[in-house]
Amino acid sequence: MEKRKKGTVSLRDVAKTAKCSHTTVSLALRGDSSIPPATQKRILQIAHKMGYKRDPYATALMTLMRGKRPTGIRAEIGWIHAIQPDMGVHHPANINMLKGARARALELGYRLC
Numbered sequence: 001m002e003k004r005k006k007g008t009v010s011l012r013d014v015a016k017t018a019k020c021s022h023t024t025v026s027l028a029l030r031g032d033s034s035i036p037p038a039t040q041k042r043i044l045q046i047a048h049k050m051g052y053k054r055d056p057y058a059t060a061l062m063t064l065m066r067g068k069r070p071t072g073i074r075a076e077i078g079w080i081h082a083i084q085p086d087m088g089v090h091h092p093a094n095i096n097m098l099k100g101a102r103a104r105a106l107e108l109g110y111r112l113c
Contacts, residue, residue, distance in 0.1 A: 009052045018046045029054070077110045 011029075015022040020043070028035045028043040035043075057075065079101060087094060098112075105112040 009047075009050045011052070014043065014047045014050055014052050017050060018043050075110045077105055077112050079112055 011025050012022045015025045018025060020039075024035060024039070025043055025047070028040040029047060031040065060075075079098065081094070081097070083091075083094060102112045
């Protein structure tokens with residue numbers, strides 16, 4: 001897994017600046033009704049000013065963990081393959097390799113395109 005880039009603002013950074021818990025920040029950024037509108041607005045302003053950006057992979061993971069429908073964010077992998085001149089795209093070896101790669105990608109939560 002790729003490490004967070006240096007200088008990237010985290011949810012906990014926003015919480016520290018807003019002087020509240022990271023859970024409160026998370027709920028506020030998702031527009032949860034348990035957080036008062038004034039608090040949501042304040043946290044949103046702080047997050048925007050700090051340059052906070054949601055991590056789409058973390059968002060998708062947390063959505064799945066909460067048991068909700070996925071948000072439509074999909075991870076995709078591109079298939080690039082140098083085919084030898086004597087083995088065309090429709091050669092059985094190439095077809096089987098692509099089928100296997102697609103199956104494994106699905107097992108890992110990716111779509112192969």
